[in-house]
Amino acid sequence: MSGAPDLPEWAAWVVAILVVSGAAITLTGAIGLVRLKSFYDRVHAPTLGSTLGIACILAASIVCFSVLQSRLVLHEILIAVFVTLTTPVTLILLVRAALYRDRIEGEDVPPHE
Amino acid sequence: MSGVVLAWALTAAQAMLVLAMALATWRMLRGPRAQDRILALDSFYLNGMLVLLMFGIQTGRTIYFEASVIVALLGFVSTAALAKFLMRGEVIE
Numbered sequence: 001m002s003g004a005p006d007l008p009e010w011a012a013w014v015v016a017i018l019v020v021s022g023a024a025i026t027l028t029g030a031i032g033l034v035r036l037k038s039f040y041d042r043v044h045a046p047t048l049g050s051t052l053g054i055a056c057i058l059a060a061s062i063v064c065f066s067v068l069q070s071r072l073v074l075h076e077i078l079i080a081v082f083v084t085l086t087t088p089v090t091l092i093l094l095v096r097a098a099l100y101r102d103r104i105e106g107e108d109v110p111p112h113e
Numbered sequence: 114m115s116g117v118v119l120a121w122a123l124t125a126a127q128a129m130l131v132l133a134m135a136l137a138t139w140r141m142l143r144g145p146r147a148q149d150r151i152l153a154l155d156s157f158y159l160n161g162m163l164v165l166l167m168f169g170i171q172t173g174r175t176i177y178f179e180a181s182v183i184v185a186l187l188g189f190v191s192t193a194a195l196a197k198f199l200m201r202g203e204v205i206e
Contacts, residue, residue, distance in 0.1 A: 004116055013118070016115075016121075019126040020126050022126070024129060026130060043152060046159065067174075075175075076166075089189075096196075103140055
């Protein structure tokens with residue numbers, strides 16, 4: 001526990017709730033990454049963190065910096081847009097590569113159409 | 114009162130994110146296959162970026178925001194390159 005920004009009462013509660021819920025959602029995704037059985041199940045788990053977890057923490061950051069600097073600070077939206085655009089792209093590439101490898105090794109996966 | 118709550122909330126959130134990073138590391142070391150390790154690395158990058166954002170909220174400085182943008186960029190590029198490598202066996206053809 002090492003300090004916190006000097007926010008008014010309402011903003012402190014909003015930031016605290018958003019930050020804890022975002023981190024909890026991300027942790028749920030990470031637990032899913034460890035516990036689910038097959039690779040194709042596990043692909044879904046970390047997307048919890050990359051959608052709702054990131055959204056909650058970025059919202060907390062927007063509220064915090066907007067109140068601290070007494071103006072609307074929206075540069076966090078840059079990260080939100082970037083992660084929202086890139087996560088599906090990387091996961092599609094990764095799953096295609098995994099399907100390709102599994103087909104070569106004769107695993108039980110759907111055939112190429 | 115609310116300052117103490119906020120300080121504890123930030124600390125708890127950081128602890129949860131670091132635990133998430135530890136779980137991703139476990140999956141990265143355990144495997145069992147290369148695609149699992151790449152998926153875990155992607156998730157690790159994302160959680161690291163969130164930890165940097167939490168540092169930014171905690172200290173009230175925007176420099177951490179810029180660092181987290183760079184981490185997000187590197188995470189995307191490295192995961193895309195590694196997926197390409199799994200698919201083709203080489204990155205630049």
